[in-house]
Amino acid sequence: MKALEITPIEGKTLRVIMVEKEYSEPFWIAEPTNNHTPKNILSSRFKPSVAFCNFFEKLIDEVRPDFITEELGNRSPREFNETNILAQISEKAKIPFFAVDVDENARSYVATLIEEKRQLRDKILKALEELPENSAEKEYLIAYGQCLQQEIEELEREAKFSVRESWIAMGILEKARTMEKTDITCLHISSPEHVSGIKKLLESVDVDVETIQPTKKLIFTKEKAPMAEIEDLLKSVQIQVKPVIRTSSEEAPYILFFLDTDKRASPFDICMAYDAGFSVVVPYENVTTEEAKKIVQDAIFSRDPKGIKRTCFFIGGKDVEKAEEVLKVVRETMFPPFQANTIIDPAGAYTTAAAMVAKVEDAIAKAKLGNLKNKKVAVFGTGAVGRVAAILLAKLGCAVKIVSPNPDRKDGNEYISKLSALLRERYGVDVEGVFAPTPEKKVEVLNDADVILCASVAGVRIITKDILNSVKFVKIIADVNAVPPLGVEGMKLDDDMREFTSGIFGIGPLTIGRLKYKLEREILREARRNGKGTVYNYNYAMELARKILRGELQAAKLAVTVSYPPKERK
Numbered sequence: 001m002k003a004l005e006i007t008p009i010e011g012k013t014l015r016v017i018m019v020e021k022e023y024s025e026p027f028w029i030a031e032p033t034n035n036h037t038p039k040n041i042l043s044s045r046f047k048p049s050v051a052f053c054n055f056f057e058k059l060i061d062e063v064r065p066d067f068i069t070e071e072l073g074n075r076s077p078r079e080f081n082e083t084n085i086l087a088q089i090s091e092k093a094k095i096p097f098f099a100v101d102v103d104e105n106a107r108s109y110v111a112t113l114i115e116e117k118r119q120l121r122d123k124i125l126k127a128l129e130e131l132p133e134n135s136a137e138k139e140y141l142i143a144y145g146q147c148l149q150q151e152i153e154e155l156e157r158e159a160k161f162s163v164r165e166s167w168i169a170m171g172i173l174e175k176a177r178t179m180e181k182t183d184i185t186c187l188h189i190s191s192p193e194h195v196s197g198i199k200k201l202l203e204s205v206d207v208d209v210e211t212i213q214p215t216k217k218l219i220f221t222k223e224k225a226p227m228a229e230i231e232d233l234l235k236s237v238q239i240q241v242k243p244v245i246r247t248s249s250e251e252a253p254y255i256l257f258f259l260d261t262d263k264r265a266s267p268f269d270i271c272m273a274y275d276a277g278f279s280v281v282v283p284y285e286n287v288t289t290e291e292a293k294k295i296v297q298d299a300i301f302s303r304d305p306k307g308i309k310r311t312c313f314f315i316g317g318k319d320v321e322k323a324e325e326v327l328k329v330v331r332e333t334m335f336p337p338f339q340a341n342t343i344i345d346p347a348g349a350y351t352t353a354a355a356m357v358a359k360v361e362d363a364i365a366k367a368k369l370g371n372l373k374n375k376k377v378a379v380f381g382t383g384a385v386g387r388v389a390a391i392l393l394a395k396l397g398c399a400v401k402i403v404s405p406n407p408d409r410k411d412g413n414e415y416i417s418k419l420s421a422l423l424r425e426r427y428g429v430d431v432e433g434v435f436a437p438t439p440e441k442k443v444e445v446l447n448d449a450d451v452i453l454c455a456s457v458a459g460v461r462i463i464t465k466d467i468l469n470s471v472k473f474v475k476i477i478a479d480v481n482a483v484p485p486l487g488v489e490g491m492k493l494d495d496d497m498r499e500f501t502s503g504i505f506g507i508g509p510l511t512i513g514r515l516k517y518k519l520e521r522e523i524l525r526e527a528r529r530n531g532k533g534t535v536y537n538y539n540y541a542m543e544l545a546r547k548i549l550r551g552e553l554q555a556a557k558l559a560v561t562v563s564y565p566p567k568e569r570k
């Protein structure tokens with residue numbers, strides 16, 4: 001049996017001109033049982049019209065292809081060659097004409113699979129006639145039958161489109177390989193429903209593809225055609241065939257310009273962007289506000305407003321303030337209708353902070369422990385994640401403390417009060433700053449909080465067992481440091497409100513990390529799909545994280561197995 005394999009043609013260039021025919025060539029893997037008789041000859045004639053044939057002749061004359069291909073469909077090779085008008089036209093023009101289609105062995109293999117399922121389905125249909133209405137047996141058999149029917153239809157669809165189109169593309173490539181020339185042109189006559197699938201497959205192996213859709217129009221050469229006389233009608237009408245030629249891919253690619261203020265553009269965000277469906281990600285490093293302006297100007301004017309909808313800017317880098325300045329310049333450089341979507345997520349901090357706050361909010365509500373907005377929250381860590389978490393919490397209405405736990409800080413008190421002032425000035429939020437480098441100071445902070453978020457540097461333990469043992473009342477602690485040792489002693493990576501110490505419920509780094517991942521992926525997908533010139537910042541991330549948590553469906557939890565006799569419903 002021949003193997004299905006689509007590989008580039010070494011040492012040759014192939015150009016394929018795909019001509020859309022007027023009908024879809026009849027094809028089925030297993031003959032349809034509900035094959036209705038066609039209504040009239042005009043809508044069911046699987047043969048090229050004289051107009052198409054004339055156009056085809058002219059096209060061959062113009063292009064002088066090296067070979068021509070057409071789908072075989074349900075025709076036998078003999079019918080294809082002897083009764084096919086297109087084969088005759090090609091022969092007259094002395095151009096080789098080949099059938100390309102799914103291999104006979106592959107076709108009969110799929111046909112057998114379908115036939116087995118059909119036989120079982122028919123057996124079920126027959127058995128259903130015998131069973132009493134509304135019986136449990138009948139309901140179960142109907143469910144089995146519907147399942148089978150769905151499988152049959154899926155198999156047929158798969159065979160008709162992805163499998164068959166791959167064979168057709170492979171057939172064209174194979175014929176091209178046998179040609180002696182190195183610059184080859186093929187004319188492929190295709191059913192309308194397969195044009196885009198085959199085009200994509202060929203383009204994936206660097207074949208140049210042009211598509212031609214012949215459009216037809218009736219032209220009356222006399223003022224009024226006397227409808228009574230067919231002879232007159234025939235003489236007074238002409239068909240004008242005009243091709244619509246598409247050379248380049250109709251779809252502009254999705255381009256993401258990644259502006260990173262750090263010296264190395266983050267591979268994490270680059271991979272995420274590709275996985276979210278961007279066709280190209282262009283990373284820029286050490287981006288300053290001046291550079292950002294030039295990059296944006298250069299990028300937006302090269303694309304028309306339609307292309308702008310497929311353009312996105314992503315601002316990254318560890319320094320939040322720098323990233324925000326770049327965002328400001330990027331937005332100021334754009335103007336309608338040249339406004340592309342812009343994501344800002346400095347070193348993943350915005351999505352991490354949003355995921356952390358949303359997860360804690362959700363966990364508190366689900367555990368019926370009240371509402372996050374009425375809680376006192378202490379955020380350990382003054383990096384990007386800690387700062388943004390503190391801003392989001394303060395905006396929610398929480399009483400927030402931001403805590404520097406860094407014992408290496410000589411200027412701790414001064415540093416933290418400056419940070420508190422900066423958060424008030426820049427973000428309009430009231431956040432108390434606390435310097436707590438010692439266990440005693442930490443215990444003090446913990447005892448005065450209901451919820452603790454730990455967003456300190458990776459691989460450094462901030463809260464020990466001893467500290468936790470000195471804590472009174474129930475607390476919820478979330479940690480984002482996934483690098484051992486974790487920020488909180490006794491906590492596990494996957495914790496999701498586990499009571500890991502008496503009265504202390506933990507949310508671990510991986511539980512938050514998974515939400516952060518989904519969040520970033522969704523933001524990127526959304527920014528790719530909706531070219532509305534939106535800014536995706538931490539506020540957007542927070543709303544989206546809540547939405548994800550509300551609608552989270554887990555496949556494993558939803559799976560059921562249905563079997564007869566039915567179990568009693570609880």
Ligand SMILES: NC(=O)c1ccc[n+]([C@@H]2O[C@H](COP(=O)([O-])OP(=O)(O)OC[C@H]3O[C@@H](n4cnc5c(N)ncnc54)[C@H](OP(=O)(O)O)[C@@H]3O)[C@@H](O)[C@H]2O)c1
Binds near residue numbers: 408
């Ligand atoms: N899951 C994810 O996708 C994801 C994404 C981003 C970040 N993260 C995690 O989130 C955490 C925070 O990241 P970040 O970028 O915001 O901040 P960061 O720059 O990594 O550091 C956070 C803070 O840790 C404090 N710190 C530094 N050395 C310390 C020490 N020896 N002892 C105690 N504290 C110390 C510093 O406090 P001072 O400012 O007071 O000096 C600093 O502000 C990290 O653990 C990171 O791995 C996770």
